[in-house]
Amino acid sequence: MSRESRTEAGEAPAGRSADEKRIDLTVLIILLLFFFGLFAAFGTPVYNDSDQYIRMHVHREPVYPTFLWALRSVMPEHYLTAASVLQSCLCVISSFAYVRYARRTFGLGLTGALTVCGFVIAPYVITPVFSQLHVHMSVAIMSESIALPVFNLFVIRTHRAAMDRTPGSLAMSFLLALLLSLIRSQMIFTFILWLIVSAYACVTVKKTGWLVLSACVCLAGFLLRDVGTRAYNYAFNGRYVDSVYSHVNLLTNVLYVTDPDDVESIGDEELRTIAGLLYARASDAGYLYFNAEPGLTGRVEYLEEVHDRIKYDCIEYGLRDYVEETLDEHDYIEYNRIGDGYAGELIRLLLPAVFGKWFPDVLLLGLRGLVRNMAVCAFPAYLYVGAVMAFMLARNVPAFKRDPRDPVALFAFVALLAVFGNSFCTAMVIMCLSRYMIYGFAGFYAALYLTVLDFVNYGEAF
Numbered sequence: 001m002s003r004e005s006r007t008e009a010g011e012a013p014a015g016r017s018a019d020e021k022r023i024d025l026t027v028l029i030i031l032l033l034f035f036f037g038l039f040a041a042f043g044t045p046v047y048n049d050s051d052q053y054i055r056m057h058v059h060r061e062p063v064y065p066t067f068l069w070a071l072r073s074v075m076p077e078h079y080l081t082a083a084s085v086l087q088s089c090l091c092v093i094s095s096f097a098y099v100r101y102a103r104r105t106f107g108l109g110l111t112g113a114l115t116v117c118g119f120v121i122a123p124y125v126i127t128p129v130f131s132q133l134h135v136h137m138s139v140a141i142m143s144e145s146i147a148l149p150v151f152n153l154f155v156i157r158t159h160r161a162a163m164d165r166t167p168g169s170l171a172m173s174f175l176l177a178l179l180l181s182l183i184r185s186q187m188i189f190t191f192i193l194w195l196i197v198s199a200y201a202c203v204t205v206k207k208t209g210w211l212v213l214s215a216c217v218c219l220a221g222f223l224l225r226d227v228g229t230r231a232y233n234y235a236f237n238g239r240y241v242d243s244v245y246s247h248v249n250l251l252t253n254v255l256y257v258t259d260p261d262d263v264e265s266i267g268d269e270e271l272r273t274i275a276g277l278l279y280a281r282a283s284d285a286g287y288l289y290f291n292a293e294p295g296l297t298g299r300v301e302y303l304e305e306v307h308d309r310i311k312y313d314c315i316e317y318g319l320r321d322y323v324e325e326t327l328d329e330h331d332y333i334e335y336n337r338i339g340d341g342y343a344g345e346l347i348r349l350l351l352p353a354v355f356g357k358w359f360p361d362v363l364l365l366g367l368r369g370l371v372r373n374m375a376v377c378a379f380p381a382y383l384y385v386g387a388v389m390a391f392m393l394a395r396n397v398p399a400f401k402r403d404p405r406d407p408v409a410l411f412a413f414v415a416l417l418a419v420f421g422n423s424f425c426t427a428m429v430i431m432c433l434s435r436y437m438i439y440g441f442a443g444f445y446a447a448l449y450l451t452v453l454d455f456v457n458y459g460e461a462f
Contacts, residue, residue, distance in 0.1 A: 020103070023113050027099050028092075030114075034121055035088045035095075035138050042136045044084040050141040054080075058333050059245045062232035063183045064143035069236070084139040087146060091138045094149030095120045098442065101156045105163075105407055106450055119445040123148065123438040130376060130434050137435070147183045148439060154180060154190060155414060155443045158197055162410045165201035173197065174217060181225045185246070186429075186436060189421035191221045196417060204404055237333060244336040247343035248319070249429045252311040254350050255282055256303050257289045257357035266349050274322055274342055275350065281314040289357065300364045304431040315343065362427045369423030369432030373440035388448060392416065395451050408447075408454045415443035 051057075056065040071079035071086075095117070102108055102116045128134045137144050154176040161169035177194045180187035198214040226242060234240040255278060263279050266272040282288050287310050292302030319339030329335045351358065368377050374388075375381035393416075396409040403409075419440035426432050 023110050027113055027117050028096055031092045031095050035091045039084055039088045039139050042139055044080045045136050046141050047133055056236045058233055058237050059243050061182055062229055088138055090149045094152050098152045098156055115449055116446050120442045123441050127435050127438055135435050143183050150180055151439045159411050159414050162197050165205050170198050178221050182228050186426050189425040191218050193417050193421050239333050241337055244340045247340045248315050251343040251347050257354045262353040271345055275346055278314055278318045281318050282310055300361055307431045365427035365432055366424035369427055369437050372434050372437040373419045374444050392451050408450045412447040415447035419444055
């Protein structure tokens with residue numbers, strides 16, 4: 001299929017040839033064997049974070065705990081097994097939709113479809129081997145188990161929205177972004193990705209007046225996520241509150257690069273006292289940046305090692321002790337709410353003072369996240385990722401200039417935006433672990449494969 005005819009055709013019509021049916025059936029059989037083979041081999045693994053989802057903890061996002069609650073209401077004895085089975089079904093459906101979409105949109109044959117299928121299932125092999133928790137993501141009792149397949153659906157629907165540039169396609173992409181934000185907070189970046197695609201659609205169809213509407217819809221996404229989280233906590237925890245933990249997460253990376261002078265510069269006496277208590281805990285435990293190996297890389301690697309210790313041992317427990325002792329507040333949700341408020345105030349006061357140390361950490365954490373989207377963190381991997389991204393941009397930017405609806409170029413841009421957004425937004429709040437970054441793997445490698453295929457087939461100079 002020529003580039004021009006492929007752009008006009010978009011997704012293939014409903015009728016399928018015998019070869020297309022054979023390809024789809026082959027892919028479906030592979031996916032069923034793979035995902036239910038994982039279920040047969042590993043059952044229903046429970047990890048450290050699983051308990052909070054099961055108990056519908058106030059710190060967790062709404063969708064996955066509610067999913068477990070619904071299953072527990074129907075089959076209290078076997079709900080975790082049922083969750084793993086349904087998660088496996090979701091993985092099959094999402095992966096099949098992804099491969100079928102790629103086959104129809106880009107005119108792939110059996111080899112191409114199987115290659116894309118390999119990229120889609122690869123994260124489920126990589127994560128158990130390379131992540132710290134060795135998570136089996138399709139069957140684990142964790143929100144990642146549904147976040148990854150929904151994210152794959154978001155990628156293809158966002159690409160379809162960029163191709164169609166219609167309100168219906170954009171609405172479907174937005175709804176998936178909203179769902180993702182209610183599954184995992186790190187997925188908030190999908191609202192920004194959606195806004196970029198929506199702005200592109202508005203400009204290319206010459207309806208720039210819709211840009212304001214797109215911005216309003218994006219803001220509404222953040223509002224709906226907040227309301228959804230609060231409604232969930234009101235229904236299941238009896239309080240109309242958010243996750244009461246967002247500021248604690250962000251304060252962790254700020255406290256890591258704080259010095260005593262930064263604490264003393266706080267004008268408010270109470271907040272200076274709180275900051276001093278948290279700083280003392282982290283300093284005494286050896287969890288601050290000056291305890292790391294020399295150099296920016298050593299500092300960031302140590303942050304990844306001690307992030308959770310700072311967050312829990314120093315900040316969460318330190319704020320809890322302060323609130324209990326000074327305010328005589330012992331209700332778990334209430335002292336967490338008050339503590340998160342203090343954390344927000346400390347961020348406002350400390351971040352300007354430590355920005356010169358905090359921002360380089362964010363950049364390097366994000367860079368490590370970029371690498372972890374597609375490789376293991378090591379010096380050769382940085383060179384490999386840089387070279388591959390340079391090739392993709394060198395190939396697809398001219399293609400986009402020639403035809404703003406070029407499907408390969410648009411898919412590459414959506415995939416790269418997803419990788420960059422996930423990496424750097426996550427780096428601002430926490431650390432870019434492999435299981436947080438693996439979402440971009442399928443899209444990136446599918447885009448790379450399509451770019452190479454495009455170059456081989458059409459062969460124009462960069």
